[in-house]
Amino acid sequence: MNQTVTEVKDIIKNRRLQLGLSYSELGKMCGVDKTTAWKWELGKIENMKRDKMVLLSKALDISPLVLLGIEEYVPNHPSKSGNDDKIPVYQEIVGNQLKQAIANIDNPYPHEKGEFFALSLEVKDEQLTPLLSTNEVYAIFKKQSVAENGAVVAVTIANEKAMIKKFYKFDDVVVLRPTTEKGEPMTMVGEQVNEVCILGKLVGMVSPFMN
Structure with a gap:
């Protein structure tokens, strides 16, 4: 199932927050400034260069195909308490x-x-x-x-x-x-x-x- 742009930007935001990264930290890992990282969460990723997409997928620990909207993102499912016993x-x-x-x-x-x-x-x-x-x-x-x-x-x-x-x-x-x-x-x-x-x-x- 393909992801929409809206879904992809939400994935980027959720993974960044899950990993505890600021816009500056994520941007530094991808070789861009914090404004660019912020724009990715707004869905402005249509013209993202391939090397940046690879770095972003590595930083967020997700497949580049998810960012392209080709592959479905399947997050880890925590237990009901939010953590394993x-x-x-x-x-x-x-x-x-x-x-x-x-x-x-x-x-x-x-x-x-x-x-x-x-x-x-x-x-x-x-x-x-x-x-x-x-x-x-x-x-x-x-x-x-x-x-x-x-x-x-x-x-x-x-x-x-x-x-x-x-x-x-x-x-x-x-x-x-x-x-x-x-x-x-x-x-x-x-x-x-x-x-x-x-x-x-x-x-x-x-x-x-x-x-």
């Missing part, structure tokens, strides 16, 4: 596929809309470990494909194992910094930026003892 926990994530969860935990953020997943991490802080029942914590992420500078994200590069890094993007440069003082930053430029895939933004950590 359980969050899947993964030992590791390879690429952008969330498979083979090792556990499911109660959602500690029942009033926050969105989809969540968790990564199991080993605690190596000797001062913190005695306070926990195990040396394991769950890092909980809200699923999203974009993030603001300085956000802690679960991210993969070229479909490799997911890492937890601080994310920064400047034009065609992406810098992934360690979340602690140890480790060196990773810098991607040019085409390498296209291999960076954000899986979600960190919203908190819980101990398995709490579930």
Whole structure:
């Protein structure tokens, strides 16, 4: 089923708000100013260049065919409460596929809309470990494909194992910094930026003892 211009502009607006992006942030991701991004939500997308449409679809994590009105947009359907009661926990994530969860935990953020997943991490802080029942914590992420500078994200590069890094993007440069003082930053430029895939933004950590 084809989308009308009105439907497409509404999709752009709803996805921007869902991802928490301002007009300036969306425009920067697409290489345009905030006024242009605002006009897209008014339905003025007839003359959008192909490269901008690709960038917009990537920023909003939707198919370019949806923006062309060729493909029907099928959003994720949240539960009746606006959030799942359980969050899947993964030992590791390879690429952008969330498979083979090792556990499911109660959602500690029942009033926050969105989809969540968790990564199991080993605690190596000797001062913190005695306070926990195990040396394991769950890092909980809200699923999203974009993030603001300085956000802690679960991210993969070229479909490799997911890492937890601080994310920064400047034009065609992406810098992934360690979340602690140890480790060196990773810098991607040019085409390498296209291999960076954000899986979600960190919203908190819980101990398995709490579930």
